[in-house]
Amino acid sequence: MLSYIIRRLLLLPVILIGVTLLIYCVFSLLSPIERLATYIHDPNTLIIPKAAERLIAKYHLSDPFPLGYINWLKRIAHFDLGWSRTANQPVKDAISQRFPATLELVLYSIIPVILVGIWLGVISAVHHNDMLDQTIRVTAIIGGSLPSFIFGLLVLFIFYGILGWLPPGRLSSWAQDIVYTSSNFHSYTHLITIDALLNGNLPIFLDALRHLIAPIITLSYISWAFLLRITRSSMLDTLRKDYVKTARSKGVDEYTVIHLHAQRNALIPVMTVAGTMIIHMLGGVMITEIIFDYPGLGFWTATAAQQLDYGSVISFALLFATLMVLGNLIVDVSYALIDPRVRLE
Amino acid sequence: MNRILRKLFSNATSLIGIILLIIFVTIAIFAPVIAPPLSEDYYQIPRMSWDINPQPPGSPMSGDIRDIYDYMGTEIKYDRAICGTAEGGYDIFYGLIWGTRTAFKIGIITVTVSMLIGIVIGSISAYFGKWVDEILMRITDIFLSFPFLVAAMVLTTVLGRGLDKVMIALIVFGWMGYARLIRGSILSTKEETYIMAAKALGVNDGKIILKHLLPNTIFLVMVQGSMNIGSMVITAAALSFLGVGAPVGYADWGQMVSFARNWIIGSPGHAGQYWYTVLYPGIFIVLFVLAWNLIGDTLRDILDPRLRGEL
Amino acid sequence: MIVNNKEPLLEVNDLKTHFFTENGIVKAVDGVGFKVYQGEVLGLVGESGCGKSVTAFSIIRLLDYPGKTVEGEILFKGENLLRKTDAEMRKIRGKDIAMIFQEPMTALNPVLTVGFQISEALLMHFKISKDEAIKKTIELLEKVGIPMPEQRINEYPHQLSGGMRQRVMIAMAMSCDPILLIADEPTTALDVTIQAQILDLMRTLLREFNGSLIMITHDLGVIAEIADRVAIMYASKIVEYANKRTIFYNPLHPYTFGLLTSIPRLDMEMKRLNVIPGIVPNPLHFPEGCKFNPRCRFMTDRCKEEEPQLIKVEEGHLVRCWNIDKVAPEVKKDLLVGE
Numbered sequence: 001m002l003s004y005i006i007r008r009l010l011l012l013p014v015i016l017i018g019v020t021l022l023i024y025c026v027f028s029l030l031s032p033i034e035r036l037a038t039y040i041h042d043p044n045t046l047i048i049p050k051a052a053e054r055l056i057a058k059y060h061l062s063d064p065f066p067l068g069y070i071n072w073l074k075r076i077a078h079f080d081l082g083w084s085r086t087a088n089q090p091v092k093d094a095i096s097q098r099f100p101a102t103l104e105l106v107l108y109s110i111i112p113v114i115l116v117g118i119w120l121g122v123i124s125a126v127h128h129n130d131m132l133d134q135t136i137r138v139t140a141i142i143g144g145s146l147p148s149f150i151f152g153l154l155v156l157f158i159f160y161g162i163l164g165w166l167p168p169g170r171l172s173s174w175a176q177d178i179v180y181t182s183s184n185f186h187s188y189t190h191l192i193t194i195d196a197l198l199n200g201n202l203p204i205f206l207d208a209l210r211h212l213i214a215p216i217i218t219l220s221y222i223s224w225a226f227l228l229r230i231t232r233s234s235m236l237d238t239l240r241k242d243y244v245k246t247a248r249s250k251g252v253d254e255y256t257v258i259h260l261h262a263q264r265n266a267l268i269p270v271m272t273v274a275g276t277m278i279i280h281m282l283g284g285v286m287i288t289e290i291i292f293d294y295p296g297l298g299f300w301t302a303t304a305a306q307q308l309d310y311g312s313v314i315s316f317a318l319l320f321a322t323l324m325v326l327g328n329l330i331v332d333v334s335y336a337l338i339d340p341r342v343r344l345e
Numbered sequence: 346m347n348r349i350l351r352k353l354f355s356n357a358t359s360l361i362g363i364i365l366l367i368i369f370v371t372i373a374i375f376a377p378v379i380a381p382p383l384s385e386d387y388y389q390i391p392r393m394s395w396d397i398n399p400q401p402p403g404s405p406m407s408g409d410i411r412d413i414y415d416y417m418g419t420e421i422k423y424d425r426a427i428c429g430t431a432e433g434g435y436d437i438f439y440g441l442i443w444g445t446r447t448a449f450k451i452g453i454i455t456v457t458v459s460m461l462i463g464i465v466i467g468s469i470s471a472y473f474g475k476w477v478d479e480i481l482m483r484i485t486d487i488f489l490s491f492p493f494l495v496a497a498m499v500l501t502t503v504l505g506r507g508l509d510k511v512m513i514a515l516i517v518f519g520w521m522g523y524a525r526l527i528r529g530s531i532l533s534t535k536e537e538t539y540i541m542a543a544k545a546l547g548v549n550d551g552k553i554i555l556k557h558l559l560p561n562t563i564f565l566v567m568v569q570g571s572m573n574i575g576s577m578v579i580t581a582a583a584l585s586f587l588g589v590g591a592p593v594g595y596a597d598w599g600q601m602v603s604f605a606r607n608w609i610i611g612s613p614g615h616a617g618q619y620w621y622t623v624l625y626p627g628i629f630i631v632l633f634v635l636a637w638n639l640i641g642d643t644l645r646d647i648l649d650p651r652l653r654g655e656l
Numbered sequence: 657m658i659v660n661n662k663e664p665l666l667e668v669n670d671l672k673t674h675f676f677t678e679n680g681i682v683k684a685v686d687g688v689g690f691k692v693y694q695g696e697v698l699g700l701v702g703e704s705g706c707g708k709s710v711t712a713f714s715i716i717r718l719l720d721y722p723g724k725t726v727e728g729e730i731l732f733k734g735e736n737l738l739r740k741t742d743a744e745m746r747k748i749r750g751k752d753i754a755m756i757f758q759e760p761m762t763a764l765n766p767v768l769t770v771g772f773q774i775s776e777a778l779l780m781h782f783k784i785s786k787d788e789a790i791k792k793t794i795e796l797l798e799k800v801g802i803p804m805p806e807q808r809i810n811e812y813p814h815q816l817s818g819g820m821r822q823r824v825m826i827a828m829a830m831s832c833d834p835i836l837l838i839a840d841e842p843t844t845a846l847d848v849t850i851q852a853q854i855l856d857l858m859r860t861l862l863r864e865f866n867g868s869l870i871m872i873t874h875d876l877g878v879i880a881e882i883a884d885r886v887a888i889m890y891a892s893k894i895v896e897y898a899n900k901r902t903i904f905y906n907p908l909h910p911y912t913f914g915l916l917t918s919i920p921r922l923d924m925e926m927k928r929l930n931v932i933p934g935i936v937p938n939p940l941h942f943p944e945g946c947k948f949n950p951r952c953r954f955m956t957d958r959c960k961e962e963e964p965q966l967i968k969v970e971e972g973h974l975v976r977c978w979n980i981d982k983v984a985p986e987v988k989k990d991l992l993v994g995e
Contacts, residue, residue: 018486026499026500153602153606242757250777251746290587305501317496320492
């Protein structure tokens with residue numbers, strides 16, 4: 001196992017370089033002037049004669065590909081990601097300001113994915129072909145056919161349009177005043193729910209939660225529908241295995257057979273898929289945040305894309321790709337740790 | 346093959362899927378008859394009015410638009426918005442009908458091309474092995490590091506709006522699954538005893554690949570492909586929804602839903618007033634994808650025991 | 657070696673287990689009956705698909721869907737197992753009746769330690785502490801001949817060799833000193849030298865507390881080693897039932913006869929290997945009359961129409977055939993085992 005981990009770690013920089021290379025390839029599909037736009041924040045700069053040429057030279061935007069790539073990479077390493085037109089601030093700041101919101105959303109969304117997806121998947125397999133199983137299966141299939149944005153619109157429509165329970169946005173205006181302007185409120189983590197608890201402010205905690213529920217439902221939904229089917233099929237496979245029969249032949253009670261002997265084996269492949277799914281959930285963030293006006297990274301990126309703010313979009317892609325590569329590494333390593341057959345190789 | 350077809354037809358869920366699919370195919374084929382186009386660009390949704398607000402189903406074509414068509418000499422085959430209009434007066438019904446053609450175009454083209462790319466790369470990787478395999482697989486990993494939607498979005502932002510750009514984006518970031526699938530399939534089949542038996546009989550490598558390895562493995566990949574058609578359409582729709590896919594007014598279901606975000610809540614006191622802007626395109630998307638999913642689900646079940654025993 | 661209490665430990669009467677599949681009803685076990693006395697080894701012999709494993713699973717009541725036992729009784733210590741509730745069966749499984757499976761690699765759980773899997777049965781059936789269970793587990797591993805047992809209990813199945821895994825399975829099955837052990841082809845997956853060791857081990861362990869064994873196998877060599885009585889199964893029924901000596905020296909069923917003559921002989925010149933022509937019938941389409949008739953060289957018209965019942969030829973020897981008088985002289989001729 002050790003050699004496996006070492007190999008993965010050695011590959012890490014290779015893959016990261018590949019990722020940055022790919023992004024740069026896409027970036028260089030744009031003309032130098034268009035790419036220049038990502039570094040300038042005052043359009044009046046270009047009125048100065050020869051300003052464009054000098055700046056293009058400064059940022060190496062007309063250089064041959066390898067040089068251009070290396071320079072770009074150097075800038076990235078120094079966190080100089082350019083200027084975001086849509087956010088009217090450096091991309092670096094735009095990201096760091098919006099990151100906590102998205103992080104909070106994603107972290108909470110993991111819970112229903114695992115609970116509903118895996119737990120229901122196990123139940124569905126155990127009650128194979130029952131009414132319960134059929135219902136769950138049909139729900140999952142229909143769920144898999146309902147695109148997340150339509151689902152999200154439905155949620156918005158029902159829970160806000162009709163019922164008025166779950167408003168869009170991240171906080172109500174009165175809560176926003178306190179969190180962002182009051183000196184009594186200390187933002188330790190920038191995760192509003194946690195900060196609210198740390199500040200002992202229950203109303204804000206509840207308000208934040210209330211705004212999170214609908215986005216969480218929307219974001220997690222695609223993932224748990226998929227995870228449910230995988231868990232169910234893995235569990236069904238495992239329940240047919242010989243060692244399950246062995247356990248039963250020893251007189252082990254059914255609960256232990258299912259939840260210890262079978263589940264532990266069935267969940268190994270599921271866990272790795274779950275990890276990958278959660279990482280992919282990051283992609284769905286854009287849709288969810290747009291639908292619910294949730295001011296996170298996804299909202300900003302989608303807006304930036306509509307307005308052709310290349311710098312922001314490219315930076316966002318870079319960030320997410322990096323997170324995914326790291327996430328995959330963690331998933332692969334944990335797989336090696338969980339499965340004794342790999343661990344003790 | 347026949348057995349598979351028979352099983353597909355006998356299973357209730359896949360039968361529903363097949364029926365739905367047939368309906369959609371019919372709509373797509375007869376689109377010019379069902380919703381006669383009013384301009385040379387068939388995919389440009391005609392506008393029933395200049396109104397920003399969506400109009401409810403049954404609204405008639407506004408006078409000034411009718412005048413324009415009369416002036417141009419275009420014959421107006423129907424003049425009511427049967428399913429209502431979206432923001433800007435775009436006729437929803439037209440968009441639904443021609444959107445079916447768009448959906449099939451997107452689904453089939455993207456899957457076919459990405460499948461071909463995947464098969465080529467996967468086969469090369471599996472056949473040559475060693476460092477060719479290593480490099481190609483690392484490249485695949487790199488492409489896989491991008492969440493599909495994000496990657497497609499970046500590409501369409503840079504390339505511009507348009508259906509072809511959307512398809513390019515979907516293809517560029519969609520081939521990896523097939524590559525891995527065929528590589529894995531070839532690698533495991535390579536070790537199968539019947540291949541070794543052929544080798545022991547002196548059959549040369551090329552023949553082995555063509556006659557024995559490829560047929561089995563390609564079938565698997567094709568099944569995976571057909572199951573992916575639905576998700577391709579969804580992703581394309583998501584891109585349009587985010588405003589980076591098909592241009593405004595194009596007959597694409599996702600594009601039609603993108604308007605709906607602003608109108609879904611309706612005006613105060615009239616929640617759901619503009620339900621038709623979301624419901625109609627939404628239903629079409631869901632049913633289309635459901636059809637492919639139902640068929641795909643059954644195909645997967647059929648394949649399972651086959652993989653176990655007989656293949 | 658047979659210590660006979662008057663009542664049999666296990667008595668199976670007219671057992672019928674059917675599988676209700678999409679393609680039809682498969683009558684895997686169709687009227688099987690035998691007795692096992694305490695301290696005795698019954699060999700259940702037959703080719704793949706004859707229903708011997710299904711019989712075993714019917715006894716321990718671990719049939720897979722869509723199998724169901726539809727008729728018969730299984731009397732264990734006088735009580736009918738088919739009438740017991742799931743909870744009652746669970747108390748019996750592992751403790752009074754235990755089973756050993758064919759493939760030790762797949763029969764052991766890959767993510768649980770060997771020690772856990774053995775002590776699980778102990779903790780399930782006896783009120784002992786964890787430490788005591790571990791101690792007993794180490795003792796068991798020693799008894800089955802696994803070196804360094806204290807280390808082994810923390811290892812996983814994939815870290816052991818095939819022979820060791822099977823010993824672990826035996827330790828697991830015997831952990832609660834079951835009075836009846838059912839072994840489903842325990843040596844088939846092992847090589848011949850290990851096979852002998854395993855058989856020896858099983859015999860020794862059983863002798864310790866006078867337990868009984870049902871040995872399911874297709875290998876007549878194993879039967880010769882270890883069985884006291886033998887039941888030969890073909891296509892869901894028992895076709896001959898006798899003690900070991902009779903089966904080998906005086907078989908009366910054509911199938912048994914065919915099995916014995918197909919064993920190559922070193923002491924005789926043989927030009928070709930003898931085979932039983934034809935193949936095992938498809939359980940969905942059993943032939944009319946005697947199920948063996950298409951392959952039988954003694955077949956007569958009656959065999960094609962009427963299925964024979966089990967007839968008692970002499971005390972303790974039952975045969976299911978219309979033509980045993982024709983078979984007997986052939987046996988004397990072909991087996992040539994100078995008596």
